[in-house]
Amino acid sequence: MNQPEQNTNDNPPPAKRPTILRRLLSHHELATLLLLLHAPIDASAKPEIPQLHEAGLIETISNDAGGSRIRLTSEGNAVLRGLGVK
Numbered sequence: 001m002n003q004p005e006q007n008t009n010d011n012p013p014p015a016k017r018p019t020i021l022r023r024l025l026s027h028h029e030l031a032t033l034l035l036l037l038h039a040p041i042d043a044s045a046k047p048e049i050p051q052l053h054e055a056g057l058i059e060t061i062s063n064d065a066g067g068s069r070i071r072l073t074s075e076g077n078a079v080l081r082g083l084g085v086k
Contacts, residue, residue, distance in 0.1 A: 023055075025055075026048070029048045032058075033058075033080055036076065041069065042069065043068035057073060057075050057079060058070050058072055058073060058076055059071060
């Protein structure tokens, strides 16, 4: 008699757009992103590196000499584009 309505739409709901930043960046973190815009820097160069790495805005790469360098991720580039820098 009373049957529950069935959803005839087989399409899954649209994926939520990922949030890039979960917190505001400090002026030191923004300055570090600007430095990385122009060239990778040494992994130990700035104290803000761990926070930016945790936020997914930078990544560690190995260079030919066996050392570590830091560069922007696509998310880090997106933050700078959002600020009108890139």
